Amino acid sequence: MTQASFRRFDESRREEWALIDSHFRAYQADASRRVLVHLERLRGDHHGYPVDRYEHCLQTATRALRAGANEEMVVCALLHDIGDDLSPANHAEIAAGILEPFIDPLNTWMIRHHELFQGYHYRHFFGLDPHARDAYRDHPAFERTVRFCDEWDQTSFDKDYDTLPLDAFVPMVERVLARTPFDGLPELVD
Template identity: 40%
Template sequence: MKKVKFTQMKDGTKEDYLLLEKHEKKFIEETPSRILKYMSSLTSTLEGYQVSRLEHSLQSATRALQDKAEDEMIVAALLHDIGDELAFHNHSEFAAAVLKPYVSEKTHWIVE
């Protein structure tokens, strides 16, 4: 894979930044796949709960779907606890930050 020539951002050339833009575009397009892969790892949970984080997330999304919620709310329900493993005390802000570029302000606020 081709790499940039610089070690400090200030030394980057137009070609370097065009290369990074190309790689970043591909990386961004793969975001849904990375999120779903991460979600599949949420099979463990804190002690004491009846269901895993994955099961809870799927239950939440299923309930939103059955309630005929809009697609972005179903996705928000699925991902609302995505930050539990990495940011337990502020997992809702974590999930809201992940969703922010893709959802309405209202949905972002609900998750946050």
């Protein structure tokens, strides 16, 4: 059998789910390649910024790595804006959703909220409160999100920065996205 034959789940059989599960696990194992292909789509996408979104992501990851961040944080820095290609208005939510199964929940929160926290540096130009992030001051991920935005993300628009190439980060992405999602996929049971 190479494909399930049910038309509805309530018509399915165990062997069909075993087949689907094996395909799902193989597809899941290829997540890092697909994510990196998507990251490449940010090349040439400037939106008026001094560097394109791809370069910005590489710079953010380079700064995090050089600051001694752990591998997971470096991967978060690299992929934090990956949702820009699909939906700039909620790009942070998309990036958080992609990484959530593989990373610490506090890092997921950081990515999900980085846009608001980043606003500390520019919201006033739009007549908005730059201190809006302070509403989360008591959240356990507040300080890491401030550091991420203030030290790495908002500083990564420098055309002259000595940015590392993507190849420097590929092994890290592969290791992080090779983790078992949400600390374990259940096995098919009898």
